């Protein structure tokens with residue numbers, strides 16, 4: 168340090184000493200208390216593939232956990248002879264089985280046609296209704312901004328969830344008819360996007376990985392013939408875990424909203 172720098176520093180310290188005592192810097196905002204979590208997904212099995220370990224963890228911690236499935240999943244088959252209605256019924260049963268493996272509080276089926284979701288105001292209203300009814304602190308959904316995200320329903324759900332959470336569910340002026348049904352505005356605390364290009368939150372799923380697998384296996388129409396499901400999912404969880412310094416993980420991009 169040169170002489171002039173040392174003098175500058177001494178001057179600065181002197182000035183600081185003369186200044187009135189400031190309040191200590193406010194502590195970092197406390198972690199939000201999470202009582203309720205809602206995964207809003209396009210199809211039966213999306214919640215399990217993306218975040219079953221996380222949802223099972225929340226459920227084990229005694230939080231209320233909801234899964235909202237936006238489409239009936241009635242086109243999710245390579246079999247051209249399969250009737251859409253039969254498939255939809257089968258997939259609801261499978262989803263309920265999976266939800267039960269994870270300890271989900273309630274599963275909500277919106278039954279929109281598979282492959283036909285758009286970010287319309289009508290669809291947003293459906294989601295706002297669920298958010299106002301169940302009042303989740305955290306909403307988990309598809310990341311609609313991931314480059315080259317290919318499924319139209321995944322993009323539509325992600326973007327509509329974001330729009331439903333903020334500002335629509337929060338602001339009183341939207342959808343007055345909800346009030347007549349007793350559904351009041353609700354501020355979600357955080358949105359967790361899965362499938363994000365740059366995740367910033369990793370959840371340790373080593374304790375709940377077995378539940379994730381047993382939940383996925385309930386989706387027999389989708390993964391019934393897969394013999395490598397568990398190996399594939401384990402490899403993926405370990406790989407994601409490495410990024411977050413955890414043994415096994417699921418990853419999210421978290422967007423915090425002012426409450």
Ligand SMILES: [Zn+2]
Pocket residue numbers: 209210213318321
């Ligand atoms: Zn899907």
